[in-house]
Amino acid sequence: MQDHLDDVLATVRPLDPIELNLLDAQGCVLVDDITVPLSLPPFDNSSMDGYAVRVTDVAGASEEFPAVLEVVGDVAAGQTDPIAVGPGQAARIMTGAPLPPGAEAVVPVEWTDGGSGEGPVAGMRARSLAPEGAEGHVQVYRPAEERAHVRAKGSDVRSGDRALAAGTVLGPPQIGLLAAIGRGTVRVRPRPRVVVLSTGSELVQPDEQLAPGQIYDSNSFALTAAARDAGAIAYRVGAVADDAETLRATIEDQLVRADLMVTTGGVSVGAYDVVKEALAHVGDEDEPGGGVDFRKLAMQPGKPQGFGSVGPDHTPLLALPGNPVSSYVSFELFVRPAIRTLMGLPDVHRPTVTASLAADKALTSPKGRRQFLRGSHAGGSVTPVGGSGSHLVAALAQANALIVVPEDTESVEPGTEVEVVLLG
Amino acid sequence: MQDHLDDVLATVRPLDPIELNLLDAQGCVLVDDITVPLSLPPFDNSSMDGYAVRVTDVAGASEEFPAVLEVVGDVAAGQTDPIAVGPGQAARIMTGAPLPPGAEAVVPVEWTDGGSGEGPVAGMRARSLAPEGAEGHVQVYRPAEERAHVRAKGSDVRSGDRALAAGTVLGPPQIGLLAAIGRGTVRVRPRPRVVVLSTGSELVQPDEQLAPGQIYDSNSFALTAAARDAGAIAYRVGAVADDAETLRATIEDQLVRADLMVTTGGVSVGAYDVVKEALAHVGDEDEPGGGVDFRKLAMQPGKPQGFGSVGPDHTPLLALPGNPVSSYVSFELFVRPAIRTLMGLPDVHRPTVTASLAADKALTSPKGRRQFLRGSHAGGSVTPVGGSGSHLVAALAQANALIVVPEDTESVEPGTEVEVVLLG
Numbered sequence: 001m002q003d004h005l006d007d008v009l010a011t012v013r014p015l016d017p018i019e020l021n022l023l024d025a026q027g028c029v030l031v032d033d034i035t036v037p038l039s040l041p042p043f044d045n046s047s048m049d050g051y052a053v054r055v056t057d058v059a060g061a062s063e064e065f066p067a068v069l070e071v072v073g074d075v076a077a078g079q080t081d082p083i084a085v086g087p088g089q090a091a092r093i094m095t096g097a098p099l100p101p102g103a104e105a106v107v108p109v110e111w112t113d114g115g116s117g118e119g120p121v122a123g124m125r126a127r128s129l130a131p132e133g134a135e136g137h138v139q140v141y142r143p144a145e146e147r148a149h150v151r152a153k154g155s156d157v158r159s160g161d162r163a164l165a166a167g168t169v170l171g172p173p174q175i176g177l178l179a180a181i182g183r184g185t186v187r188v189r190p191r192p193r194v195v196v197l198s199t200g201s202e203l204v205q206p207d208e209q210l211a212p213g214q215i216y217d218s219n220s221f222a223l224t225a226a227a228r229d230a231g232a233i234a235y236r237v238g239a240v241a242d243d244a245e246t247l248r249a250t251i252e253d254q255l256v257r258a259d260l261m262v263t264t265g266g267v268s269v270g271a272y273d274v275v276k277e278a279l280a281h282v283g284d285e286d287e288p289g290g291g292v293d294f295r296k297l298a299m300q301p302g303k304p305q306g307f308g309s310v311g312p313d314h315t316p317l318l319a320l321p322g323n324p325v326s327s328y329v330s331f332e333l334f335v336r337p338a339i340r341t342l343m344g345l346p347d348v349h350r351p352t353v354t355a356s357l358a359a360d361k362a363l364t365s366p367k368g369r370r371q372f373l374r375g376s377h378a379g380g381s382v383t384p385v386g387g388s389g390s391h392l393v394a395a396l397a398q399a400n401a402l403i404v405v406p407e408d409t410e411s412v413e414p415g416t417e418v419e420v421v422l423l424g
Numbered sequence: 425m426q427d428h429l430d431d432v433l434a435t436v437r438p439l440d441p442i443e444l445n446l447l448d449a450q451g452c453v454l455v456d457d458i459t460v461p462l463s464l465p466p467f468d469n470s471s472m473d474g475y476a477v478r479v480t481d482v483a484g485a486s487e488e489f490p491a492v493l494e495v496v497g498d499v500a501a502g503q504t505d506p507i508a509v510g511p512g513q514a515a516r517i518m519t520g521a522p523l524p525p526g527a528e529a530v531v532p533v534e535w536t537d538g539g540s541g542e543g544p545v546a547g548m549r550a551r552s553l554a555p556e557g558a559e560g561h562v563q564v565y566r567p568a569e570e571r572a573h574v575r576a577k578g579s580d581v582r583s584g585d586r587a588l589a590a591g592t593v594l595g596p597p598q599i600g601l602l603a604a605i606g607r608g609t610v611r612v613r614p615r616p617r618v619v620v621l622s623t624g625s626e627l628v629q630p631d632e633q634l635a636p637g638q639i640y641d642s643n644s645f646a647l648t649a650a651a652r653d654a655g656a657i658a659y660r661v662g663a664v665a666d667d668a669e670t671l672r673a674t675i676e677d678q679l680v681r682a683d684l685m686v687t688t689g690g691v692s693v694g695a696y697d698v699v700k701e702a703l704a705h706v707g708d709e710d711e712p713g714g715g716v717d718f719r720k721l722a723m724q725p726g727k728p729q730g731f732g733s734v735g736p737d738h739t740p741l742l743a744l745p746g747n748p749v750s751s752y753v754s755f756e757l758f759v760r761p762a763i764r765t766l767m768g769l770p771d772v773h774r775p776t777v778t779a780s781l782a783a784d785k786a787l788t789s790p791k792g793r794r795q796f797l798r799g800s801h802a803g804g805s806v807t808p809v810g811g812s813g814s815h816l817v818a819a820l821a822q823a824n825a826l827i828v829v830p831e832d833t834e835s836v837e838p839g840t841e842v843e844v845v846l847l848g
Contacts, residue, residue, distance in 0.1 A: 022630065023660065026649045041815060042639060049694035076666065076696045078626030080637045094694040096626055096746070098637045109693055123693025126701045128668065133695055157818040164821065171848050172653055176646025176748060177821040180639070184631030202502030202520055206446065207608030213504045213522045215466060215604070222600025225450045229596055236447065242500065244552065269533055269547025270473035270518040271557055272500045277550045322520070324600060391465060394581040397588065397601040424595050 001299045001333070001370055008307055008334050012316050014344035015259060017187045022178055025170050027231060028188035029344040034163045036181050039154035044099040046075075048149045049124060051090040051112055051138055052103035058140045063120070066139035071115060074127065074134040075100050090138055092124070099150055106149035113139040157181070167346060192259040192342040194232040194335075196224045199247060199265040199274055200322060203239035218393060219264040219327045223320075226331050227262070229424070230339040242266065244278040251278075255311040259342060262335055265322025267294060267304045275306060275319045292317055298407055300369045301326035301390035302333070323390035329372050329402065332423065355382040355420045357403070363412040365405040374399035375420060382420050400424065425723045425757070425794055432731055432758050436740050438768035439683060441611045446602055449594050451655060452612035453768040458587045460605050463578035468523040470499075472573045473548060475514040475536055475562055476527035482564045487544070490563035495539060498551065498558040499524050514562055516548070523574055530573035537563040581605070591770060616683040616766040618656040618759075620648045623671060623689040623698055624746060627663035642817060643688040643751045647744075650755050651686070653848070654763040666690065668702040675702075679735040683766060686759055689746025691718060692728045699730060699743045716741060722831055724793045725750035725814035726757065747814035753796050753826065756847065779806040779844045781827070787836040789829040798823035799844065806844050824848065 017031040046052065052075060053067075061067040069090040075082045077096035085091050085102035092115075093099075093106055114121035115138045125133055157163060163181055164174055170188065178186055196219075203217035204210055217239040227234035235257060240250050251261065266275035279292040292308030303326075306319025318338065320330040332350065340348035357363065358381045365371040374396055375382040382403055386395020402421040405412055412418060441455040470476065476499060477491075485491040493514040499506045501520035509515050509526035516539075517523075517530055538545035539562045549557055581587060587605055588598055594612065602610055620643075627641035628634055641663040651658035659681060664674050675685065690699035703716040716732030727750075730743030742762065744754040756774065764772035781787065782805045789795040798820055799806040806827055810819020826845040829836055836842060 022645055023648055026652060036818075038634070040639075040817065042634060043637065047813075047815070049692055049697075074695065077624055078637055078666070080635050082637070092695065094696050095692060096624070096639070124695040126668075126697070127695040128701065130695075151813065151815050155813070156816050161818075163818060172646045172650035173752060173817070173821045173823070175649045176642045176752065177817050179630050179645040180642035180748065180817045182630050182632075182634070182640045184629065200501055200520070205608065206603050206606050208606075210462070210466060210606070211504050213467065213502055213506070215464075215520070216606045218600045218604035221446055221603040222596045224447055225599045226596035228450060242502070244550075268473055268519060271498065271516065271548040271551040271554075272518050273473075273550070277552065324604065328597060328600065389471075389575065389579070391471070391575050392580050393464065393597070393601050393604045394460075394585075394587060397597045399597070 001297045004295060004297055004305055004307065005334060005337065008318070008338050009341055009348070012338045012341045015189050015192060015342050018190050019185050019187050020190070021185055022175055022183065025186050025188045026175060028170055028191065030164055030166055030168045030170060031187045031189060033166050034178065034183065036157045036159055036161045036163045038181065039159045040156040040180060041151050041153055044153050045151050046093045046095055046097050046099060046106045046149060047151050048106055048108040049095050050093060050106045050108040050149065051140065052085055052093040052100050052106055053090045053140065053144060054085060054087060054102065055104045055144060055146050057088060058107060058143050061140050061143050063141045066141050069138050069140060071135055071138050090140070092134055104146050105144035107140050107142065107144050108149065111140065111142045169345065189344040192232045192339055193257050194227040194234045194260045194262060194339060195237060195254045195258040196220050196227060196234060196262045197237040197250065197254065198239045199242060199263060200239055201242045205238060218324050219322065222324065222328055223262060223264065223331050226328070226336070227339060230336045231343050231345070232339045242272045242274040244274050247274050247278045251310060255313070255315055258315050260338060261310065261315060261317040262331070263317065263319045264327040267306050267319045267321055279306065279308070279310065279319065292319060294319070298369050300366055300371045300388065302330040305330060305334070324393045325374070325390040325396050328396060332402065332421070351422050353420050353422060354417045355380055357412055357414055357416045357418050358383040359414045362414065363405060365410055365412070367410050368407055370407045371405040373403040373405065375401045375403040377401035377420050377422060382418065425721045428719060428721055428729055428731065429758060429761065432742070432762050433765055433772070436762045436765045439613050439616060439766050442614050443609050443611050444614070445609055446599055446607065449610050449612045450599060452594055452615065454588055454590055454592045454594060455611045455613060457590050458602065458607070460581045460583055460585045460587045462605065463583045464580040464604060465575050465577055468577050469575050470517045470519055470521050470523060470530045470573060471575050472530055472532040473519050474517060474530045474532040474573065475564065476509055476517040476524050476530050477514045477564065477568060478509065478511060478526065479528045479568060479570050481512060482531060482567050485564045485567050487565045490565050493562050493564060495559055495562050514564070516558055528570050529568035531564050531566065531568050532573065535564065535566040593769065613768040616656045616763055617681050618651040618658045618684045618686060618763060619661060619678045619682040620644050620651060620658060620686045621661040621674065621678065622663045623666060623687060624663055625666045629662060642748055643746065646748065646752055647686060647688065647755050650752070650760070651763060654760045655767050655769070656763045666696045666698040668698050671698050671702045675734060679737070679739055682739050684762060685734065685739055685741040686755070687741065687743045688751040691730050691743045691745055703730065703732070703734065703743065716743060718743070722793050724790060724795045724812065726754040729754060729758070748817045749798070749814040749820050752820060756826065756845070775846050777844050777846060778841045779804055781836055781838055781840050781842050782807045783838045786838065787829060789834055789836070791834050792831055794831045795829040797827040797829065799825045799827040801825035801844050801846060806842065
């Protein structure tokens with residue numbers, strides 16, 4: 001099993017970077033170090049709504065003995081040409097507005113009378129309703145230290161600093177930082193396009209009528225959702241009947257939109273195993289060929305697996321078994337890490353923990369095969385959900401973990417610490 | 425702060441359910457219990473590629489003394505009218521194919537000569553290449569118990585069982601189960617459409633040229649990404665200048681595609697605080713009005729906040745402060761839970777843990793305000809990243825957690841256990 005995973009991860013390479021608009025790059029991995037082109041803030045600015053003053057003018061000010069200053073005007077955020085503040089003067093200033101020439105500090109409006117002449121105020125009145133606030137006089141009730149309530153140019157980042165390192169995954173705060181330094185686009189590894197295709201002549205689309213011997217196609221739905229969950233742009237192709245020519249033609253058609261192809265079914269030892277027939281060397285299904293290698297792995301579920309490449313661009317293809325639980329577990333173990341490798345993500349695997357087995361009786365496991373049982377994990381313990389049958393999709397939908405039973409273990413007693421793969 | 429959150433969550437109601445195609449419902453919450461309409465599997469079927477036999481015909485079979493049976497044909501998956509198996513006969517059968525009439529068990533092909541007459545085989549040859557495999561005779565080397573390698577009808581779920589409970593979040597395995605029981609569409613609460621709008625005359629779009637006094641709009645990018653991350657369909661509106669009429673008109677325009685509106689900036693005590701001016705009662709910014717209530721919360725960052733509803737459908741609106749760190753922290757604390765409430769999700773809050781404070785010196789925090797510092801959390805300890813300044817976007821991009829310092833705490837010594845909100 002580990003060999004197969006190693007082969008997959010050694011073959012799949014991160015996708016070539018592309019330049020994307022910032023919001024299209026969410027969840028993607030940065031390819032280059034990003035250097036800050038301008039200091040943030042780009043200029044000294046006020047951290048409060050208040051008055052820009054000279055320090056000596058408000059030295060010793062108190063409610064009893066306020067400093068009275070002439071208001072020379074407003075400095076609003078975005079104002080490109082602020083007025084100067086001379087001795088005995090103040091400018092009414094808004095949060096984010098540039099500190100005007102001559103001013104040395106900002107006094108919050110709550111420490112002034114806001115020009116009202118009637119003691120401390122809670123805030124300013126809107127400029128549009130009370131234009132007189134930008135003139136007249138203001139009483140200041142507290143002194144201010146030099147640079148008080150001033151955010152210095154470059155106090156966040158400086159021009160030439162590294163904003164983000166190559167390999168960073170772009171979440172909301174990283175996207176915010178890139179915008180803040182003026183980057184509208186960014187070079188990242190794109191999300192891989194994954195085509196999911198199920199095979200089987202017994203498969204019928206949901207909402208249609210089942211004839212005897214038929215079942216509904218569920219793998220293509222579950223795996224398309226799982227591929228999206230892993231970070232991919234996933235395309236679901238309806239189930240393909242067990243006919244090698246149809247399958248080959250369908251794969252060929254789909255290659256144009258695939259960075260990775262995933263098939264389910266048709267990889268075992270039956271006489272109608274169409275994926276193997278279509279993609280392996282004719283005549284000997286144990287020999288690698290057609291670019292796709294079919295193997296039997298020492299695991300349960302998921303013993304038969306195919307991996308290789310198809311088409312002129314050697315698009316990687318993983319051929320998973322057809323039982324729903326087998327295909328889902330195989331996806332988790334092999335396809336998800338492949339998708340995340342294509343994205344260039346630093347951590348491609350699901351987190352694993354150890355947990356105490358909560359069960360009425362010992363779990364049994366086939367000798368020589370690593371078993372992945374479905375489990376419900378909570379608070380340090382894990383309870384098996386459903387049996388080991390690889391057709392038990394109802395139990396799978398109740399599970400949030402896989403319980404790993406090693407190859408050499410045939411029985412696990414309740415209370416034993418077991419390895420658990422946490423899903424979702 | 426808690427009061428404000430309570431008000432938000434008491435006002436925002438889960439969105440009305442809609443019927444969505446299965447893959448469009450990924451990540452959404454199921455509204456009804458889903459009952460299984462047909463048993464799974466719908467018919468007894470083979471769990472292996474092999475031969476369908478009668479138990480008495482293979483009793484005592486061994487490699488030395490094989491049972492030799494007449495092969496009456498193939499039963500492939502999806503075959504709607506399988507042939508019958510009489511005494512002394514076997515049908516070659518594929519995984520998932522219906523157990524044919526007369527057969528009582530399946531013998532895996534690996535326990536037979538596959539019709540070759542040359543001892544045990546690893547698998548069948550493809551039907552298309554070796555049609556003779558469906559006829560002739562087969563040597564069986566092991567006995568089979570009744571129902572061996574047969575998956576019984578209804579052994580996964582039975583008609584009438586509850587497949588999934590109302591309130592279930594639809595992930596890949598749940599989508600797989602719904603497909604398996606034939607559901608092509610499902611009734612869920614849709615993802616909320618969230619319009620994000622930043623305000624400020626100083627704001628310039630990334631990739632454009634900054635004039636003196638201007639900065640780049642980053643809030644609308646960070647919060648649009650954060651809204652998507654929370655599960656919403658988010659629309660980013662470019663920054664709106666500090667003009668009440670323009671803002672009102674923009675909000676009115678956007679209402680048609682909004683289940684929730686989020687603004688940043690313009691909510692404090694300045695004379696150009698346009699959001700407050702446009703949405704609060706004219707003339708008294710401390711009184712609830714225009715549907716939107718503006719408050720000062722005992723928290724840092726994020727003291728000024730607005731919440732209410734706008735437009736004919738009473739669309740909820742959260743007005744966040746404009747400093748980038750303030751708006752992001754406010755989003756995490758108020759908007760994310762609101763989005764998840766609209767989705768009907770069972771758990772609307774980020775997980776919190778306790779962690780040991782790793783710092784060179786004590787953290788200080790203003791008395792009477794709950795402080796949310798940015799931190800880097802790993803392995804049970806948390807390290808503050810950057811200072812408390814609400815303009816420090818570079819540090820925010822290095823954080824993965826918020827360190828919570830309670831209202832009544834003014835100093836936190838290194839090594840103290842602190843509450844930590846885990847981001848992403």
